[in-house]
Amino acid sequence: LQVPCAPSQPAAGGESRRFTNKHSKKALKASLTLGILLGMFFVAWLPFFITNMTQAVCGCVPAGFFDVLTWLGYCNSTMNPIIYPLFMRDFKRAMGKYLPCCRRLGEPRPSAISLSMRNSNSGPRAATSLKNVL
Numbered sequence: 712l713q714v715p716c717a718p719s720q721p722a723a724g725g726e727s728r729r730f731t732n733k734h735s736k737k738a739l740k741a742s743l744t745l746g747i748l749l750g751m752f753f754v755a756w757l758p759f760f761i762t763n764m765t766q767a768v769c770g771c772v773p774a775g776f777f778d779v780l781t782w783l784g785y786c787n788s789t790m791n792p793i794i795y796p797l798f799m800r801d802f803k804r805a806m807g808k809y810l811p812c813c814r815r816l817g818e819p820r821p822s823a824i825s826l827s828m829r830n831s832n833s834g835p836r837a838a839t840s841l842k843n844v845l
Contacts, residue, residue: 744798751794755787 759780766772796803 740798744794747798748791748794751787751790755790756784759784 762772
């Protein structure tokens, strides 16, 4: 059995290729960010967990060494707020809205009322029904 092929359209193919390249770049960047975050996590916490198991079995780990490895893991937690803005534009924008040090000149500061209305269930809201969703 042979399946007939649909004729390809060059204009649509170019747009499709551009769309694919754009998404593949985003996927590559997301994979890179995730790889860096997981790599940092394992480099920071794996020695701590291995030493913790070793300590449980033989009790031969010096307390100072154990403390250093614990603080290495804590340092990983401080690295996350640095890594996210470096690699994620959306995270950087969101932080810029709420932190005065990251806001661009001329951007208005969000008021406490608008923040509480946005985060609460109160305030004007359009009626949601299945008809409106579809």
